[in-house]
Amino acid sequence: MISELGHYSLVFVTIFSAIIILQSFKYVLSEQIVFKNNLYNLIFLQLFFIVVSFLCLLIAFLYSDFSNVTVYNNSHTSKPLFYKVSGVWGNHEGSLLLWLLVLILFLFLFILNSKKVDNKYKLLTVIFQEIIILGFLVFIIFTSNPFEYLFPVPNEGLGLNPILQDPALAIHPPILYLGYVGSSLIFSSSLAAVISNNVDSGWAKHIKKWVFISWIFLTLGIMLGSVWAYYELGWGGFWFWDPVENVSLMPWFCLTALLHSIVVLEKRNSLKNWTIILSIATFALSMSGTFLVRSGILNSIHTFANDPSRGLFILTFLFFLVVLAITILFIYFDKNETKSDNFFLISKESAVLVNNWFMMYFLSVVLIGTIYPIFLEVITNDKISVGAPFYHKLIVPFLIPFFIFMSFGPRLKWIKNSYKKINYKQILIFLITLLISFLIVHNSGVRYLFSIFLIAASIFLLISSFRDLFKKKIQFPQKISHLAFSILILSILINGIYSKEFNSNMRVGDQVKFMNKTITFKSINFYEEKNYRLLRGNFEINESGKNPLNFVPEIRIYNQPVISTSEADIKTTLLNDNFIVFSLLKEGEIFNVRYQYKPFMIWIWISVMVLAFGGTLAIIKK
Amino acid sequence: MIGKKVKLRITFLFLSFISLVLIVFLIIKSLEENVVYFKSPSEIISLAELTNKKVRIGGMVKKDSLEINAEEIRFIITDFKNEISVSYSGIIPNLFEEEKGVVAEGYIQDRKFFVAKKILAKHDENYMPPEIKKALEN
Numbered sequence: 232m233i234s235e236l237g238h239y240s241l242v243f244v245t246i247f248s249a250i251i252i253l254q255s256f257k258y259v260l261s262e263q264i265v266f267k268n269n270l271y272n273l274i275f276l277q278l279f280f281i282v283v284s285f286l287c288l289l290i291a292f293l294y295s296d297f298s299n300v301t302v303y304n305n306s307h308t309s310k311p312l313f314y315k316v317s318g319v320w321g322n323h324e325g326s327l328l329l330w331l332l333v334l335i336l337f338l339f340l341f342i343l344n345s346k347k348v349d350n351k352y353k354l355l356t357v358i359f360q361e362i363i364i365l366g367f368l369v370f371i372i373f374t375s376n377p378f379e380y381l382f383p384v385p386n387e388g389l390g391l392n393p394i395l396q397d398p399a400l401a402i403h404p405p406i407l408y409l410g411y412v413g414s415s416l417i418f419s420s421s422l423a424a425v426i427s428n429n430v431d432s433g434w435a436k437h438i439k440k441w442v443f444i445s446w447i448f449l450t451l452g453i454m455l456g457s458v459w460a461y462y463e464l465g466w467g468g469f470w471f472w473d474p475v476e477n478v479s480l481m482p483w484f485c486l487t488a489l490l491h492s493i494v495v496l497e498k499r500n501s502l503k504n505w506t507i508i509l510s511i512a513t514f515a516l517s518m519s520g521t522f523l524v525r526s527g528i529l530n531s532i533h534t535f536a537n538d539p540s541r542g543l544f545i546l547t548f549l550f551f552l553v554v555l556a557i558t559i560l561f562i563y564f565d566k567n568e569t570k571s572d573n574f575f576l577i578s579k580e581s582a583v584l585v586n587n588w589f590m591m592y593f594l595s596v597v598l599i600g601t602i603y604p605i606f607l608e609v610i611t612n613d614k615i616s617v618g619a620p621f622y623h624k625l626i627v628p629f630l631i632p633f634f635i636f637m638s639f640g641p642r643l644k645w646i647k648n649s650y651k652k653i654n655y656k657q658i659l660i661f662l663i664t665l666l667i668s669f670l671i672v673h674n675s676g677v678r679y680l681f682s683i684f685l686i687a688a689s690i691f692l693l694i695s696s697f698r699d700l701f702k703k704k705i706q707f708p709q710k711i712s713h714l715a716f717s718i719l720i721l722s723i724l725i726n727g728i729y730s731k732e733f734n735s736n737m738r739v740g741d742q743v744k745f746m747n748k749t750i751t752f753k754s755i756n757f758y759e760e761k762n763y764r765l766l767r768g769n770f771e772i773n774e775s776g777k778n779p780l781n782f783v784p785e786i787r788i789y790n791q792p793v794i795s796t797s798e799a800d801i802k803t804t805l806l807n808d809n810f811i812v813f814s815l816l817k818e819g820e821i822f823n824v825r826y827q828y829k830p831f832m833i834w835i836w837i838s839v840m841v842l843a844f845g846g847t848l849a850i851i852k853k
Numbered sequence: 854m855i856g857k858k859v860k861l862r863i864t865f866l867f868l869s870f871i872s873l874v875l876i877v878f879l880i881i882k883s884l885e886e887n888v889v890y891f892k893s894p895s896e897i898i899s900l901a902e903l904t905n906k907k908v909r910i911g912g913m914v915k916k917d918s919l920e921i922n923a924e925e926i927r928f929i930i931t932d933f934k935n936e937i938s939v940s941y942s943g944i945i946p947n948l949f950e951e952e953k954g955v956v957a958e959g960y961i962q963d964r965k966f967f968v969a970k971k972i973l974a975k976h977d978e979n980y981m982p983p984e985i986k987k988a989l990e991n
Contacts, residue, residue: 595876596880603888607888614890615889615891616888616889616891617887617889618887734942735923735924736922736923736925814944814945814947816926821921823944
C-alpha cells in the first residue's frame, strides 16, 4: 500500500518534470519572456510529490514493511530506529531517491531565491535542471525502483551491512549528496547564463552562494567519510587514496578552484569561460563519481555489491549532458569573453589563477591515478591498483610552492601591486620556520631535507594566515578558512611523521612492550545486545611516570547479516589520539590487537570543520 | 614585427605547453613505478621472472591452513589449482576467515612463499573483489 503510494508519487514527479520542461520551453520561445507563477506551483508540486515518495520509503523502513524489496534487502526488525532511518539511504535505490529529493529541493530554493534575475536565464536554468531530474527519474524508475514488490512477504529482512551501522556513516551520504547535487545547480545555471549571455559579475554574485553551499557540504561530507574510515575500519589512517575516496576528492578540487575563480568573476569581470568550464567539470566529476562507485568498475576495497547496467546508464546520461554542455559552450563561446586589458601580473587575480592551476594539477594526478587501472585492464587485461606512494610522490613536492603562493596570495590587491611589498620581515619569518621545522623533523627520526622544507612551508603558511587575521583588507570568512586550511595541512604532516603503530596477536592475560609502553590484555567480557553480540576487551597501557590508560574496544558480532565489526576505543586529547582496536582471529581465543599513537588527530577534524564554517560565514555575510 | 602583446601570449602558451608536457611525463613515470599488479597463485607459478615489486595476491584462504603466533599469522591462499603460503604481521580485518576470499599485498619471496604487508578488508560479506571472482572462474 505505502509502496504503491510512493511509486505513483514518483510517476507524478516524472510527469511534472516533463510538463515543467515543456512549459519553460514555451516561455523561453515566446516573444516576451515571462516567468509565470504557475511554474512556481508546478515545481512546488513536484517537490511535494518527491517528499511524499521519500516519506513512503521512510515509513516502509520504519514499519519494516518487507513486501518492499528495498526494505527486505536492507532492513531488519531488530535494527535500532536510528539505523532504520539511515537504512533508507544506506542502499542504492534509496540513496538515489534522496539524490532526487535534494535535486528538486535545490531547484525550488534556487527559484525562490532568484526573483530578481533575468527571466530567460531563470527559465533556462529550470530547463537544464529538470533535464537532469528527468534523467535520474527515468534511471530510478527503470533500473532501481525502490518500491518493488516482493511476494510472498517474508517475515524478516536481510539487515543492513553492520559496518554501515554507524552515526558518522548514517549522515555521510546525505551531506555528500548535498554537495554533489549543489554542483548540478551550478552546472544548469552556468549553461543558462552562457546561452542568455549573462556571464558577468551579477551572475557570479548570484551563483556564488550555491558554489559555497555545495563546497561546504562536499567538504563536510568527505570529512565524515574520513572520520568513519578512521575509527570504524581500524586501519588507523583517515585517507587511503582508495578510488572511492578519490572520486569525492576530485570534484572538491574542482569546486575549490571554482570557489576562487567565481570571486574573480564577481570582482573583476574576467575569467568567464574558465569559470564556466570549471562549473561543468565539477558537475561531470560529481556524476562520474556516482557512476564509478555504483558500477563496480572501480577496483576498490570500499566497493559494495552492485550492478554494472546501472553504471552504464549513468555513464550514457553523463556523456549526453557533457556533450550538450560543450556544444552550448562552443556555440556561444565567442560572445562571452570581453577582452580585459587591465590584467596585472602581480595581483589577486593572478594569485587565484595560480591557485586554480595547482588545483587542476592535483585534480589531474588523482584523476589519472583513479582511472588508469580501468583503462589498463581494458587494454592489456592486467589488473593493477595505484597506491598511496604514487599520490604522495606527485602531490607532496608541489605542496611547497603551493603553500608559499598561498601565503602571499591573499595579501595582494586586485589591481597592480608594487614589487617592494615582499619585505625582509617575511624572509626572516621564513628562516625562523625553517629552524622550527628542522627541530620538528630532527626529533622524529625522519631525516629528509625535503620534509624540512615541506614543514617549513606549511608553518610559514600558518604564520602568514595568522597574521592575515589582523588585516582589514581581507575578507573575514576567507581569513578563517585559510587559517583552518593551514592548520589542517600542518596537522596532517605532523600526524604523518609522528604516528606510531604496533600489532600483536594476543590471548587474554598477555603483555607486550612497545617503545616505553606496556600493553596488557586484562580481560574480555561478553554481552548480548539487541541486534548483535558484544565482546568487550579490557586493555591497559602503562607508561612510566604516567597514569595507566584503560581501553575497552569492542567486537560486535551482528546476527543479521552475520558479520563482525570492530569498534576502536580512542582516547582523544588535544595533542594526540591513543587508539586500540582488536579483531577476532581464531575460535575466539587469540585476538589481533593494534595499538596506534596518532598526534594532532583531533585538529584534522576541527580544522576541516572550521574550514567549512568559514564558507558558511561567507554565505551569511554576503 | 610581432607586437608586445602577441609576444607575451606566445611566451605564455609556450610555457604552459612545456609545463603540461612535463607534468604528463612526471605522472606517467611515477605511475610506472608505483602500480601494484594483481596476481592469482596460478599466475605466480607461471611467472617467467619473479619481480621484487609489490604485488597483490587474491584467492581463498585454504581450510585449516591458518597458524597464529604472537608476531605473525601464516596461511595459504588458493585458487583451487595452485596455492601459495603467506606470512603476515599486522592488522587483520574482521572479514578475514578460512574459506573466504582474501587479497594480500606484499612481496613475492619465491613461487610458493609470499610476505604480506597488508591484508585488504572488505565491507560486505557477499562482496568479492572482481579479481578474485575472475581468478576463481578461470
